[in-house]
Amino acid sequence: MRGLRRAVAGTLLLGAGLAWFVHERAPATRLAHARDLVFERRIPAAAAAYEALAVTLDPVDDREAWVEAHVRLGELRQLELDDPRGAAEVYRRLVATAPEAEASWIARERLADLARNRLNDTDEAVAQWQALALSGRPNADRFAYRLARAHFAARDWEAAREACRALAARSPAGRWTGRALLLLGSSFEIEGRYDEAIAAFEDVEARFPGTEPAARARYQIGQVQAARRDWESAQASLLQALEVHPDPWRVQADLARVRRHLAELRRMRPLARAEALSR
Numbered sequence: 001m002r003g004l005r006r007a008v009a010g011t012l013l014l015g016a017g018l019a020w021f022v023h024e025r026a027p028a029t030r031l032a033h034a035r036d037l038v039f040e041r042r043i044p045a046a047a048a049a050y051e052a053l054a055v056t057l058d059p060v061d062d063r064e065a066w067v068e069a070h071v072r073l074g075e076l077r078q079l080e081l082d083d084p085r086g087a088a089e090v091y092r093r094l095v096a097t098a099p100e101a102e103a104s105w106i107a108r109e110r111l112a113d114l115a116r117n118r119l120n121d122t123d124e125a126v127a128q129w130q131a132l133a134l135s136g137r138p139n140a141d142r143f144a145y146r147l148a149r150a151h152f153a154a155r156d157w158e159a160a161r162e163a164c165r166a167l168a169a170r171s172p173a174g175r176w177t178g179r180a181l182l183l184l185g186s187s188f189e190i191e192g193r194y195d196e197a198i199a200a201f202e203d204v205e206a207r208f209p210g211t212e213p214a215a216r217a218r219y220q221i222g223q224v225q226a227a228r229r230d231w232e233s234a235q236a237s238l239l240q241a242l243e244v245h246p247d248p249w250r251v252q253a254d255l256a257r258v259r260r261h262l263a264e265l266r267r268m269r270p271l272a273r274a275e276a277l278s279r
Helices: 002-024 027-039 043-056 063-080 084-097 102-117 122-133 140-153 157-170 177-190 194-207 212-227 231-242 248-278
Strands: none
Touching: 027 043, 027 063, 043 063, 063 084, 063 102, 084 102, 102 122, 102 140, 122 140, 140 157, 140 177, 157 177, 177 194, 177 212, 194 212, 212 231, 212 248, 231 248
C-alpha cells in the first residue's frame, strides 16, 4: 500500500512538473524571453529564440505569436545581423502563410527594399510593389510610383507608362500622380517621341497648375524643344519654368546654353540670307 501511495504521489508530482513545464514554455513566455534577449543585446541568442518560435508555433492556433516571431526575426536578421537573404526568407514565409495580416504588408515593403537594394532582385521588388500598389491601403500610390520607377529604370517603357497611367486613373489629383506623369513624359522623351512627350508634360501643367510638378513639366518641355533645336521656344519655356522651379541654378544653366545657341542662330541668319540672295 505504501508503495502504491508513493507511485501515485510520484505520478502527481510528474504531472505537476509537466504542467509547469508546458506553462513556462507557452508562446507568450517564450516571446517575452526573446524580447529580453534583445533588450540585453544578446542578438544571436534572440534570433535563435525567435527562430525556434517561428518553426515550432502553429500559424493557425498560435497565429499572433507566430506572426510576431517572424516579424522580430526578420528585423533582427535585416537590421542587426546584416543577413539580407535570411531576412528575405523570413518575410517571404510570413507573406506566404498570412498574406492579409497587417504585419505581412509591412513585410512586403521590407522585402521589396531588400530585393531592390541588397539582393539585386528587381523582379521580386516589382512583384511586392505591385501587390502593395493594388492593395487599396494607405500609401498604395507611393508603391505604384515605385513600381513605375522600377520599370523605368529597367528601360521597360511600356510597362512604366502602363503603371503611370494606372496611378493617374486611380488618383487623378494624388500626391504621387504628378511625379508619375512626369515619368510618363520622360519615357517618351528618351525614346525621341517628342510630340507625345510634350503632350504628357502639358497634361501635368493642366492638372497641377502653379505647382512644382508643373514647373518641372515646363522645364522638360524646354528640354524637348532644345532637342528639336527650337531655341526660341526652348528659351520661353525655360524662362517660364525658372519662376517656380525648385532648382533654379539648373534651369539657368540650361537657359544660358539655349541662349548661346539662339545667339549663334541669329548671327547666322543674315549670312544665310545673303548667301541665298547671291546665288
